[in-house]
Amino acid sequence: MRKETSTNAINEKRIIDTCGMAVSLRVMGGRWKPAILCRLVCGTMRYSELRKSIEGISERMLVAQLRELEQDGIVRRVVYAEVPPRVEYEITELGNTMRPMLDAMAEWGTMHRDFSERQPVDEFKF
Numbered sequence: 001m002r003k004e005t006s007t008n009a010i011n012e013k014r015i016i017d018t019c020g021m022a023v024s025l026r027v028m029g030g031r032w033k034p035a036i037l038c039r040l041v042c043g044t045m046r047y048s049e050l051r052k053s054i055e056g057i058s059e060r061m062l063v064a065q066l067r068e069l070e071q072d073g074i075v076r077r078v079v080y081a082e083v084p085p086r087v088e089y090e091i092t093e094l095g096n097t098m099r100p101m102l103d104a105m106a107e108w109g110t111m112h113r114d115f116s117e118r119q120p121v122d123e124f125k126f
Contacts, residue, residue, distance in 0.1 A: 027072045028098065032057050032065045037091075038106070040075060041099055044090040074098065 003009060015022045028037060035054050039045060045053070051062055066089060069075040074095040080086040 024101070027069075027074060028102075030065070032061055033069060034102075034105075036062075036065055036069065037074070037095075037098070037102060040089060040091045040095075041102060044078075044088050047087045047089065050089060069095075 016026065028034065032054065035057070036050065039050060039053055047062075050066075051057070051059065054062065057065075066075060066077070070077055073092055076090050076092050078088045078090065080088070
């Protein structure tokens with residue numbers, strides 16, 4: 001965690017205060033959050049199902065990313081008082097509002113992947 005008075009923290013706050021896209025990227029950005037969200041928009045999943053469905057993610061990272069999504073109000077953690085305990089994760093109402101954005105990102109990502117496989121990166125012209 002960085003100090004609130006650091007230059008990085010001040011710059012991040014300034015960007016987040018003025019740019020909605022920066023907020024979106026902070027909430028859903030990173031290596032594993034898109035994979036988590038991709039699975040949870042399809043329905044509720046138990047922790048163990050999520051862990052098995054995301055190849056390469058460590059338990060520590062999955063827990064950390066789920067906690068961040070929960071703090072941001074995107075994911076809800078439901079604990080059932082059973083033996084053994086059962087924990088499920090689901091998308092919240094706020095999280096569901098992200099669906100059109102996630103669908104558009106998935107569509108664009110597929111198109112870009114297909115395009116870049118046909119054309120070497122050094123041939124991109126902007």
